[in-house]
Amino acid sequence: MSETAHLSIEQRTALITRNLEEVIGADEIPALLAQNLPLRHYIGLEISGRLHLGTGLMCMQKVRDLQQAGVRCTIFLADWHTWINDKLGGDRQKIKKVAVGYFKEGLKASLAALGGDPEALDFVLGSELYHHNDTYWETLIEVGKNTTLNRILRSVSIMGRGEGESIDFAKLIYPPMQVADVFILRANIAQGGMDQRKAHVIARDVANMLTISPLRDAEGKVIKPIAVHHHLLLGLDKPPQWPVDADKLRELRTAMKMSKSKPKSAVFIHDTPDEIRAKMRKAFCPPPADGIEFNPVLDWAEHLIYRNGQTLFVARTPENGGNLTFTRYEDLAAAYSEGSLHPMDLKNAMSEALIALLEPIRQHFDDHAEIKAMWTELEAML
């Protein structure tokens, strides 16, 4: 951990907690760092198809931050969860192949593009973690014995399923499995989007009740996993409800997020410049009079461009006011709000910024025929 030797506990805590929607257990972080406890992170991902910016950039941004803070990071390739949730046709062989191929390589390229270290990243495949692992299955049962059926039923939203939705029984095993994953992977820090909080809260609630594989600090005291939740990028299409009803914001957030099942709402990590421009051009981008809170283009500017330390350059003709550079998101938002920045100019600027940000990823796919072949093979499955 020599590279973090020069960082103070405060600096490392700041890296761990910055740019997040929510941190549960933030108070516990400095104490863990002070103990010099090796911190281990994990984020579980379903192998659900093409990698979009929510996974490739939003997840990996935090991974990069954590690496810089000296945390050991793990990507959990959740092939069993994918199977349970009927993704990729529920074909286990396909899922496993995509997991250790396209998905792993795509995530590594994404992390590298964001300044993280892909070689220091651990990948764990679900089916391998579970194989001949009594402790895992015992822990799963312990999780189940310490939560209720009602709570599990409410938590199916972590699978992108509605609470009233008719589901098969296997799907009820998914949430407690996800909780068990945290403990078996010995993750002090569990990461996910805001849509994953129900599983993480269960993990914290049962943490003190586990006897087989609880998390412990350096002194052997049982501790709870810290939960860090990143922002869910808005989809580029119009929200299902518009104008947005502020009272129903909680539920709507998930429905508004970028989704692979709505290709127009998402940009993928290897989209070409022209595809990115076309998608941005089609993006829902309400005028300032409608407020800036539910504007996906501004949302992406804030979370993808500015939070990666970039600035936004707006190329405009002299008639439209000439070129502009915004170095802070606040300035961009203010200019948009007062109407001095036209939606189309914002879109054009965002297109070019995204193209530049994603360029190394696209290049990586282009430079490695075997990785590009993995992607091609995936496309054939969709």
Add this chain to the structure above:
RNA sequence: CCCGGGAUAGCCAAGUGGCCUAAGGCAGCUGACUGUAACUCAGCCAUUCGGUGGUUCGAAUCCAUCUCCCGGGACCA
């Protein structure tokens, strides 16, 4: 294994012997309008009704059979 209910475009769904070369809605695509998108408007979008046989002058509609799905029940040494 038994009883009951289903199977119509990407999704929801009308139609129960001829007017069905299958209504409508959503999604999608194209164009008009906006210096963006959205909104609105115009146009496009199943020669075919889970498969196969049959009845009939004529079937998505009736019969038989097969496949699959849903609900319930039976079995449970």
